[in-house]
Amino acid sequence: MTTDTISKPAPTPITIKELNTENPRWCAGCGDFGIIMGLKRFIVERQLSPSQTVNVSGIGCSGRAPNYFNTYGVHSIHGRAIPIALGIALAQPGLNLFVHSGDGDALSIGGNHLIHGINKNFKCVFLMYDNEVYALTKNQTSPTTRHEHPTNTQPQGTFLNPLNPITLVLGLGASFVASTADWIPDHLTNTMKAAFDHPGFAFVHISQRCPHFDPNNFDHKNSSWFSFLKHPNGIEPDRRLAAKTETVEHDPSNLTQAFSYGAADRRYFGLFFQNKDKPRYDNILHNLVEKAPKKDPSKILDSYLI
Amino acid sequence: MSLEKRPVTRFELLMDAGYGAQKAGDILLGAFVGMGQYVYVEPMIPAEISPPARSRAALSGVIIRLADFDVTNIGNDTDLILAAHEVVLDRRLDDREFNANAKILLDMGDQEDNPESYEMVLKRCTKLSLSVIPFNVDAESRTLIKELGGKGQNLYYLGMLSFIYNMDEEIVKKEILKTFGKKLKEDIMAKNITLYHNGYQLAKEKVFFRVEVQCHERPGQQILIDGNTSMSLGLIDAGFKLFSGYPITPASSIMHTLAKNFPSYGGLVHQAEDEIAAIGAAVGSYYAGKPAVTATSGPGLSLKQEFIGFASAAEIPLVVIDVQRAGPSTGMPTKTEQSDLLAALCGSHGDYAKIILSVSNVIDCFYAPHLARYLAEKLRVPVFILSDFQTANSYKVVAKFKLAQMNGGVDDIPDFVFERFHMKRLAGPVQMVRTLQTVPGTEGGMRRITGLNTDEQGKINYFSDHHQRSHAVRNEKIHQVRRVLTLPEMFGKDTNEVLIVGWGSSRGAIEEAISLCEKNGVPASGMHLRVVYPLPLMLKDVFTKYKKVMTVEVAFGDPLKPSPLALLLRSETLTDVRPLVADATGRPLRPRIIMNKIQEALK
Numbered sequence: 001m002t003t004d005t006i007s008k009p010a011p012t013p014i015t016i017k018e019l020n021t022e023n024p025r026w027c028a029g030c031g032d033f034g035i036i037m038g039l040k041r042f043i044v045e046r047q048l049s050p051s052q053t054v055n056v057s058g059i060g061c062s063g064r065a066p067n068y069f070n071t072y073g074v075h076s077i078h079g080r081a082i083p084i085a086l087g088i089a090l091a092q093p094g095l096n097l098f099v100h101s102g103d104g105d106a107l108s109i110g111g112n113h114l115i116h117g118i119n120k121n122f123k124c125v126f127l128m129y130d131n132e133v134y135a136l137t138k139n140q141t142s143p144t145t146r147h148e149h150p151t152n153t154q155p156q157g158t159f160l161n162p163l164n165p166i167t168l169v170l171g172l173g174a175s176f177v178a179s180t181a182d183w184i185p186d187h188l189t190n191t192m193k194a195a196f197d198h199p200g201f202a203f204v205h206i207s208q209r210c211p212h213f214d215p216n217n218f219d220h221k222n223s224s225w226f227s228f229l230k231h232p233n234g235i236e237p238d239r240r241l242a243a244k245t246e247t248v249e250h251d252p253s254n255l256t257q258a259f260s261y262g263a264a265d266r267r268y269f270g271l272f273f274q275n276k277d278k279p280r281y282d283n284i285l286h287n288l289v290e291k292a293p294k295k296d297p298s299k300i301l302d303s304y305l306i
Numbered sequence: 307m308s309l310e311k312r313p314v315t316r317f318e319l320l321m322d323a324g325y326g327a328q329k330a331g332d333i334l335l336g337a338f339v340g341m342g343q344y345v346y347v348e349p350m351i352p353a354e355i356s357p358p359a360r361s362r363a364a365l366s367g368v369i370i371r372l373a374d375f376d377v378t379n380i381g382n383d384t385d386l387i388l389a390a391h392e393v394v395l396d397r398r399l400d401d402r403e404f405n406a407n408a409k410i411l412l413d414m415g416d417q418e419d420n421p422e423s424y425e426m427v428l429k430r431c432t433k434l435s436l437s438v439i440p441f442n443v444d445a446e447s448r449t450l451i452k453e454l455g456g457k458g459q460n461l462y463y464l465g466m467l468s469f470i471y472n473m474d475e476e477i478v479k480k481e482i483l484k485t486f487g488k489k490l491k492e493d494i495m496a497k498n499i500t501l502y503h504n505g506y507q508l509a510k511e512k513v514f515f516r517v518e519v520q521c522h523e524r525p526g527q528q529i530l531i532d533g534n535t536s537m538s539l540g541l542i543d544a545g546f547k548l549f550s551g552y553p554i555t556p557a558s559s560i561m562h563t564l565a566k567n568f569p570s571y572g573g574l575v576h577q578a579e580d581e582i583a584a585i586g587a588a589v590g591s592y593y594a595g596k597p598a599v600t601a602t603s604g605p606g607l608s609l610k611q612e613f614i615g616f617a618s619a620a621e622i623p624l625v626v627i628d629v630q631r632a633g634p635s636t637g638m639p640t641k642t643e644q645s646d647l648l649a650a651l652c653g654s655h656g657d658y659a660k661i662i663l664s665v666s667n668v669i670d671c672f673y674a675p676h677l678a679r680y681l682a683e684k685l686r687v688p689v690f691i692l693s694d695f696q697t698a699n700s701y702k703v704v705a706k707f708k709l710a711q712m713n714g715g716v717d718d719i720p721d722f723v724f725e726r727f728h729m730k731r732l733a734g735p736v737q738m739v740r741t742l743q744t745v746p747g748t749e750g751g752m753r754r755i756t757g758l759n760t761d762e763q764g765k766i767n768y769f770s771d772h773h774q775r776s777h778a779v780r781n782e783k784i785h786q787v788r789r790v791l792t793l794p795e796m797f798g799k800d801t802n803e804v805l806i807v808g809w810g811s812s813r814g815a816i817e818e819a820i821s822l823c824e825k826n827g828v829p830a831s832g833m834h835l836r837v838v839y840p841l842p843l844m845l846k847d848v849f850t851k852y853k854k855v856m857t858v859e860v861a862f863g864d865p866l867k868p869s870p871l872a873l874l875l876r877s878e879t880l881t882d883v884r885p886l887v888a889d890a891t892g893r894p895l896r897p898r899i900i901m902n903k904i905q906e907a908l909k
Contacts, residue, residue, distance in 0.1 A: 021754075022765070051749045056590075067754050067766060072746040074593060075756035076586070077616050083583040087590020087598065088746065090548055090574055095594070095746055113586075116579035285574045292569035297713070300539050300571070301706055304529040306339050 014047050016040050024068045026061060031182030031208035031218075035129060036065055038188035039098065042196065043071075045189070053096040056085045058105040061136045062129035065100040079110025082117040082126075089122045089282045096196070097124040104134050107143040107163055118172045120281035121200040125192065128165060128203065131210035132217045139213040149214070166262035166272060169203045170255065175278035176202040177258065178235060178271045182209060183220040187228075187238035187269060194235050194271060200280055207267070229261065229270025237270065308515045309472070314373035315517055317386040317471075319463055320394040322359040323352050323366035326460035329485065331368030333464060336481040337473055338372060339530055339703050342521035346371040347701040348380045348894065353555065353639040360416065362397040372471070374520035378667065379814030380700070382898040384408055386470070386517075388463055391416045392427040399430060401893060410438045411466065411513070415448070441466075441512055447504045450497050458501040465505025472518045475506060527706040533671045533697040536707075537627065538563035540672035541599055542571045544679045545712040546625070548598035550576040550587040555639040556695045557601045557629040581609035585626065589613055592623045593755065595745035597679055601627035604646055605636065607653065614688045615654035618780065620755040621738055623682035623689075625675070630694040632892050641892025642696035644810055645861035647870040650690045651839055659687040659780040661787060662839035663727065665697055666813030670836065672707050673723045680716040680723075684732055685783040686743065692838070694860070696894050697811045727836045730790040736783055739776045740764040784840050791842035798824060798831030804904050805852035806886055809835040809871055812858050812895055819858075819900035830904045839874070846879040854907060856886035858900055863888030 019040045026032050043053065055066035059078035066073030072095075076084045085099045099117075106114050106128050117126065133151065134140040140153040144165065148157035169177055176198040180191040188206070195202035207218050219225065228237030229250040237247050250257060250270065258273040321327040328349050338345045350367040357363040371381045384404045388411040389395035395412060410431060417424045431438045443451070443462055451458050461482070468478045482502060486495060531539075538560045541549065549568060551561045565575045578584035584600045591598035602610060607628050617624040630646045632638035650662050661681050665671045671693060678689040712718045724730055741762050744751030753764050759776055761767040795813070797820040808816045813834045820832040831852065835841070849855045855875070863869025863885035868876060875883040886903050887895060 050752050052747060054594075054746050055754075067756065069754075071752050072744075073754035074590070074620070075754060075758070076589075076620075077612050077757060080582060080586045080613070083578065083586025084590035084593070086576070086583075087548070087550065087587035087592075088594040089590075090576060090587065091591040091594035091596035091598070092747055112579055113583055116583065285576065289569045289572055289574060295567075295570040297542070297571055297711055298709060300542060300709065301529055301531075304531050304535070305706065306336075306528050306530050306703065 014044055014050065016044055019043060019050065019070050021068055021070050025064065027212045029209065029211035030061065031131060031210065032061055032065065032129060034182035034185065034188065035127065035206055035208065036068055038182075038185055039127070039192055040069070041185070041189045042192040046196070048096050052094065053098070054088055055098045055100060056081045056088065057100040058102070058110060059136075060102040060105050060134070061131070062100050062102040062105065063136075079105050079108070080113065081105070082110065082113035085124050086117065086120065086122050086282070089124060090285060093282060093286060099124050099126045101126065101128055103128065103130045103132060103144040103165075104142045107165060107168070114169070115172055118169055118174045118201055118203065121175050121278045122280055122282040123200060125195045125202045126204060128205050129208045130165065130205060131208040131214065132162070133210055133214050135210050135213050146217075164262065165205050167259060170259055170262055170273055173278070174203045174273065175200040175275045177205075177273045178203070179205040179207070179267075179269050181207040181218065181220075181269060184238040184241055184269070186240065187235065190235050198274065199276055200278055226267040226269055229268050229272065231271065233274070234271040310515060310517045312517060312519055313375065314371065314377065314381070315385045315519060316369065316371045316381050316383065317388070317467070318367055318369040318384050318398070319388050319467065320365060320367040320398055321390040321460065321463075322364040322394065323354070324356040325366075325390070325456060327367045330460040330464040331370060333478065333481045333485050334370060334467060335530070335701060336484065337468070337478045338370075340477050340481070341473065342523060343519050344373045344376050344522070344703065345701070346377045346380055348696065349699050351640040351699075360391060360393050362393060365394045365397045367394070367398070372519050374522060378817055379897065380894050382896045387411070388467060389413065390459065390463070392420070392424045396427045396430065399434070403893065403896075404436065406435065408436055409515075410436050412438055412440050414440045414442050439513060441508060444504055444508060447501055450501055454494065454497060458498050461498045461501040462505035465502040465507075466509040466513070468502075469506045469509035470513060470516055472516050475503075478502070528703050529706050530701060530703050531668050532699055532701045533665065533668050533693060534559040534629065534699070535563050536668040536671035537665070537675065537691075537693065537698075538567070540675040542568065542573060543672070543709050543711060544675040545597055545714075546599050546675065546679065547572060547596040548574045548576060548588065548591040550578055550584045550591070550598060550600050551602065552578050552581045552584045552606060554581070554603045554606045556631055556698050557603045557606070557627065559698070560601045560627065560629070581606040582613065585610040585613040585624075589617055589622050589624060593746070595747070597623070597683070599625040599627060599675070601629065603629050603631050603639070604633045604649070607646055607649055611654040614660070615656060615658045616757045617688045618654070618658035618660065619757045621686040621740060621743065622755065623686050625678045625682050625689050625691065627691045627693065629698045630692060632890065638892050640695065642694045642811070642894060643860050643890055643892065644694055644812070645870060645890060646692060647809070647838060647861070647874065650692060651874065657777055657781075659685070659784050660839065661685070661687060661689045661784065662692060662837070663689065664692045664810035664836055664838050666811055666834065666836065667697065668702050669704055669707065670726065671697065673726055676710050676712055676719050676723050677727050679712065680719045681787065683716045685736055685786070686738060687780070687783055692810055694811050728792050728794050729787070729837060730792065732786055732790060734786075736786060737779055739779045787837075788840040788843060791837060791840070793844060793848070794836070794842065795834045796831065797821075797834070800831070801851040802831040803829035803852070803908060804854045804856060805831050805833055805849065806856055806858050806900065806904065807833045807835070807871065807875065807883070808858040809838045812860065815895035815897050815900060816858055818897035819904075822897055822901045823904060826901065828901055828904055829908070841874070841878050845875070846881060849879055849881040849883075855881050855883045856907060857883060858887045858895060859885060860890065860895060861888060862890040
């Protein structure tokens with residue numbers, strides 16, 4: 001492999017500025033700005049080495065995210081960020097791995113990979129940017145578009161009820177399920193912390209505004225429509241907004257309760273569920289190699305001798 | 307009793323699937339090899355696990371070509387068929403792969419229940435002037451087979467064949483013990499051995515001929531190996547560290563072999579959720595610095611195409627093995643074909659860079675991974691290894707391969723690998739679309755890759771000059787290979803009336819066809835390509851030395867539509883290349899048919 005040696009700069013603290021690349025090509029007011037800022041704040045807070053950090057994405061507005069982090073990154077193809085991320089995790093287990101995926105990318109074209117990423121439970125933070133619409137392709141119905149909301153492909157109003165990402169991934173046996181929103185920065189960063197510390201596939205659902213195609217998807221000026229989940233093992237409710245809305249106690253080891261919050265009409269932000277003991281596929285494969293009896297590569301053909 | 311001495315002969319055992327015809331073939335193979343004979347084995351496998359017995363779909367068997375010289379292909383026609391009943395025989399006669407004087411040993415055990423069907427097939431044999439030797443399994447053996455739930459019949463037939471092919475009973479028994487020893491209980495094993503012995507005795511009493519092929523002492527260490535196993539071991543020796551695949555016939559056995567062995571050599575086997583995920587993990591692994599490979603067959607290749615283009619655009623090394631089967635669509639999963647050439651060449655959208663290697667035998671299978679890894683990492687492009695059902699499943703005895711143990715960088719690749727593929731080491735540095743090609747974890751080397759067009763710095767760029775530049779840089783990588791390709795392997799005179807050209811698994815049949823032509827005064831030469839894309843620059847000049855250039859392919863073509871290789875050669879050389887053999891029957895090429903078609907073409 002080519003591993004170019006780069007002159008090594010003296011270790012200096014990582015700052016937001018150093019993590020920036022170019023001005024993102026997103027619309028003004030796009031929720032994606034908030035999401036990548038939340039992740040950058042987390043990287044700075046933890047002082048994660050940009051050389052050891054990889055952002056992986058598929059296609060769509062969210063797909064562009066890795067380009068805006070001065071870390072390693074793969075802006076791959078539509079729906080396929082998870083396989084790439086798994087390949088990276090298998091090749092270099094120690095890297096900080098963040099996967100960025102939109103609602104169409106994660107639940108539609110990449111749905112199969114989400115099922116198996118969750119089941120394999122390999123170590124990564126999976127950020128699902130949910131703006132409830134296909135935006136980069138200009139306003140088509142996505143798997144999470146609200147029923148009857150008109151789009152370019154279903155101008156009569158979206159035909160079906162949206163998929164529920166929270167109950168979907170809970171049902172798949174996800175070991176970490178949290179929900180947050182792009183406009184509550186403290187909660188967003190706290191969620192990233194909890195997700196990053198989780199030993200497995202950490203699914204983070206992020207409600208994301210799309211002022212260009214659906215200015216009404218989330219009312220970010222009003223907090224009465226959502227609640228925070230709170231628990232000593234959970235995620236701290238947002239300091240600024242907690243006072244303005246309801247906070248409920250929820251033990252993230254309680255799967256049944258997690259399902260009922262996830263299925264409710266009301267939206268809940270916080271940690272729905274966590275299981276730190278779910279086996280990890282990446283560890284299983286690495287252990288297999290570690291424990292396999294070593295064989296002499298110069299005798300590879302010997303058992304085929306006649 | 308007549309004893310025929312032959313330099314080469316071919317026979318086949320036909321049974322219902324699930325009754326151990328291939329197992330019997332494996333035992334025979336081991337015994338022949340132990341006796342110092344050269345063999346080439348082709349299993350005939352239905353695509354289903356256990357189709358209904360006594361149906362045409364149930365045909366499962368093994369074809370063995372036995373010679374006193376090294377054989378490179380399954381040959382022309384069969385001299386002897388042993389069939390378990392009339393239905394599998396009838397089905398196999400459809401393929402018209404028997405000699406005019408072929409002998410048929412037909413088990414009459416099912417005749418009582420199916421008199422009309424037997425009569426019909428026997429009539430068919432008479433019409434074809436095939437001599438049928440009917441036989442019945444003796445009463446003791448019938449009881450034993452019943453006790454074994456029908457399972458021991460293959461051993462009975464094995465016994466018959468052992469007698470006919472003048473084999474040492476003890477050597478064969480040793481092979482039986484080697485094959486079943488650990489798996490069967492003692493009493494069951496004893497029954498099987500009795501069945502073997504009874505079969506041998508039956509042939510001794512009822513069959514009035516034996517065939518003998520001369521034995522040879524072979525110098526040096528020899529191995530017995532099939533194509534997919536050889537490819538798996540080649541991947542390990544070439545230093546790959548991740549195999550990522552999804553089950554698909556006939557590529558799966560590569561994953562099986564690696565699943566057993568790879569961890570002991572530091573390699574991971576990842577069974578992905580689908581074909582796309584399989585190639586995606588390989589891309590991710592190679593991006594993160596660990597050599598990775600994915601293997602598939604036609605349908606899987608179609609699914610992987612988007613990632614292949616991505617790897618080319620994002621400049622991530624990638625190796626894709628395609629064990630071809632008969633297409634289009636699901637086609638015939640257990641039959642051979644060479645019709646994925648164009649899917650590899652043009653299957654992903656846009657103009658993407660790629661190299662296509664092919665394998666013609668078990669030796670190529672071992673070394674193709676080394677060359678593929680070298681080219682993939684030097685050029686940072688996808689490299690295909692095209693194999694096929696025939697190459698993947700055929701067994702052969704070869705001298706033990708010299709290992710390369712490429713665990714360091716790709717520059718460790720030995721020169722003989724380049725020579726085998728008729729090329730030289732790449733000359734000079736390779737320019738990339740992006741200057742920086744660091745691997746995650748490299749301090750200070752942070753970079754983003756994308757399928758979008760970028761400039762030298764790796765920044766997304768939609769400007770006309772930059773996009774044109776990216777194309778030119780990617781294509782120049784391929785031209786660098788083009789320039790180091792040497793004259794492909796040639797058979798026969800270097801100027802002639804006809805030149806036949808083939809690639810991949812057609813090599814053995816081409817070599818033998820040209821040698822047949824020379825013996826029969828047919829003015830033809832042959833060319834075989836291991837690197838199928840790019841093609842060497844001298845090809846056009848070579849073609850001018852022959853009056854006719856024609857391809858030999860296991861892929862469909864007709865007078866209005868050139869077969870894939872013909873199409874490629876026409877477009878690359880502006881020579882009027884036409885398909886000579888463009889048969890997509892699922893059956894391997896036959897040297898004599900190639901010669902006959904050359905003779906027709908010369909008329």
